Amino acid sequence: MAASAAEKIRLDTAGSEPEHVSESPEIREREVSPSEWIGFTAMIFGVFMAVLDIQIVASSLEQIQAGLSATRDEIGWVQTAYLVAEVVIIPLSGWLGRALSTRYLFVLACGGFTLMSLCCALAWDLPSMVVFRALQGLFGGAMIPSIFAVIYTLFPPRLQPAITILVGLVVTVAPTAGPVLGGYLTETVSWKALFLINLLPGLLVCLGTWLFLRIDEPEWDLLNRIDFRGILYIVVFLGSLQFVLEEGTRKDWFESGEIVFFACLAAAGGVAMFYRELTLDHPIVDLWAFRNRNxxxxxxxxxxxxxxxxxxxxxxxxxxxxxxxxxxxxxxxxxxxxxxxxxxxxxxxxxxxxxxxxxxxxxxxxxxxxxxxxxxxxxxxxxxxxxxxxxxxxxxxxxxxxxxxxxxxxxxxxxxxxxxxxxxxxxxxxxxxxxxxxxxxxxxxxxxxxxxxxxxxxxxxxxxxxxxxxxxxxxxxxxxxxxxxxxxxxxxxxxxxxxxxxxxxxxxxxxxxxxxxxxxxxxxxxxxxxxxxxxxxxxxx
The missing domain is CATH 1.20.1250.20 (MFS general substrate transporter like domains)
Structure with missing residues (x-):
């Protein structure tokens, strides 16, 4: 039935009229078990931490700058490093989720995010902080798309709108709450609290996801045919593009040789990435999904x-x-x-x-x-x-x-x-x-x-x-x-x-x-x- 439904959907997206997709009663009436609810709730908290940390340092950069003895220009990298790494990993999360399974990927990502949060609090200078923040963004970015995939694979249709609203609240409220919470923690405790606050929730999320969420199995054979060139092109394209967007205004855009270099690198990486991902039989990122008009x-x-x-x-x-x-x-x-x-x-x-x-x-x-x-x-x-x-x-x-x-x-x-x-x-x-x-x-x-x-x-x-x-x-x-x-x-x-x-x-x-x-x-x-x-x-x- 699943294949039949998928086929009908593909036909529908090519036609002009909507078509009702029939599904087996077992799938449509499937009940989510209490353990699966616990595992999914843990995922929600994990995603909230990852999205929150995008902006949590925004209102505390001056204090972090003083703590790390950095200049005003340099401290911006604490924010930029996280965003660049996050943007790079997000499109790769689909392939990672298939290869490792949702459970393994999320636990690994949340565990890495928690560990990097501790490392950020212990950072001894700006370079160490930038490295730890980049790794924190890398692990955090891997968590965010996973929860959207789970909505449409774990929950029956009658629950999906409500669950989507819940996740939507997390994804859109967390960036707003980040600077507020960050400013409060910095003024009342220390800028290190911005990162230490993730430790206990991170451990609980890892434990809850590992014990209670099992919705798919790893496809280990995908690890035998990793497209390293495709990954390289994606990293070069998205990493360079994000750098240009983050640093362009501060460096007067194309008046800066550095911005010109990374803009050219992003353009070359983009062309190489699109060609590679659209012509390869087993791409890291399947861009043909855009054939679906909706x-x-x-x-x-x-x-x-x-x-x-x-x-x-x-x-x-x-x-x-x-x-x-x-x-x-x-x-x-x-x-x-x-x-x-x-x-x-x-x-x-x-x-x-x-x-x-x-x-x-x-x-x-x-x-x-x-x-x-x-x-x-x-x-x-x-x-x-x-x-x-x-x-x-x-x-x-x-x-x-x-x-x-x-x-x-x-x-x-x-x-x-x-x-x-x-x-x-x-x-x-x-x-x-x-x-x-x-x-x-x-x-x-x-x-x-x-x-x-x-x-x-x-x-x-x-x-x-x-x-x-x-x-x-x-x-x-x-x-x-x-x-x-x-x-x-x-x-x-x-x-x-x-x-x-x-x-x-x-x-x-x-x-x-x-x-x-x-x-x-x-x-x-x-x-x-x-x-x-x-x-x-x-x-x-």
Missing amino acids: FAVGCAFSFILGIGLYTMIYLIPVYLAGVKGLNSLQIGQYVMVTGLFQFVSAFFAGPLSKVLDSRLMLAGGLALYGTGAWMNGSLTADAGYWEFFWPQAVEGFALMFCFLPISGLALGTLPPDEVKNASGLFNLMRNLGGAIGIAVASSLKTRYIKEHYAALRESVTGGSREAEALIAKLQAQMAGFPLPDSEKAALKQLSRWVIREAEVMAANDLFHLLGAIFFASLLLMPLVRKVSTDQETGGGH
Whole structure:
């Protein structure tokens, strides 16, 4: 029956009308045992740790820099090393899952992640920290796609929407919680606590997964035909691309010889990787999964969701710190609104997914997130908590209405033997969307600030009555200073205000651009084929 269902799915993706996929009653009514629930719960905690650690050091880099005696430019590698390694391993996780089995791979990955967390806490200088963080990202990245594959192989169709929502909460809330938790631990304990906090949960996750989760068997014969050239091309392509995206803004992009070198390396590695993986009989990463139209479009939506999720996580804390002068704990009170409303939306998205066309649900989620981003673009320098609250609430509420149908449309219609590989590609697209979104936003932010500052400076000239009146008012407030000093102080204060206003205007431009991207993504909706409820949630069996 499994082969028959897979065949029908393939035929359906080539046709124009949806087709109901029949499955055996044994598969459709399969009950998940208590031990399997325990094992899957352990996996959820493991994935939460891996995603959390992507951003947990973001608000504590200054303290880590002081602890390791590093420079401001060098300390960025603590973040970059993790992200580069994670992006490299994610597409390889499908092949590793088939070769080692989900159980062996997850236990090995979580054990390695836990050990590297301890090593990060014990790091004695920057090079050692960068190496340990890269290995931590490598092991952490191997855990993330595994859980998506398990959803569509362990659980019956009736449970898959609810489980997808649960995992979606973990994947999208954890990056938001990372900087908040990191800032709190650093201020109350030490930056080493960022890594030591993983030790006990990591050991429990390893134990729970090893004892209670057995859903597939290793295919050891795959280890006899490892495509080392394919792995090398993937590492060169994705590693170089991630480096360019992470370091491009700081190094002035192609003004830097280092960026030019890695960009050329990424291009060459990409061409070699695509040629190798598309022509080899047994590739490490099966790119032919993109022949399934729903999977291909689902990955495009996953890319866009990554842009929205990670770019917003980047823009709002930067704005609150730079314009409002808030610390990490205060910033956490702002950004936690997104996670709170995302949690609330799970109670609406789950029931609606059973009665609403997934395409309509996804379109509503994308439009709602775009609306929230656009609302964010009306900020002023005096905007307080409630001016941020409602846009954040709308965005958070929209996330589940995006994540649930995207993962269902992309992975739910694939035959079981393709889910592990496809899950890696699906998650890779979200991470690449985030990396590219942050890189572009960072570059545009610098450009927009310069443009707005130049325009504002033109209006604040010696011949402007408003400017002269403002300077005179500032000088009056500084009456205790000698005349030349009071004039300089007034001009300096005015310059700070102009820079601040330029930053506000640049942030508003970026929020509006982000909203426009989500509105424009609705143009892809006609490419998504309608999927019946059984097909959407049962393709993985």
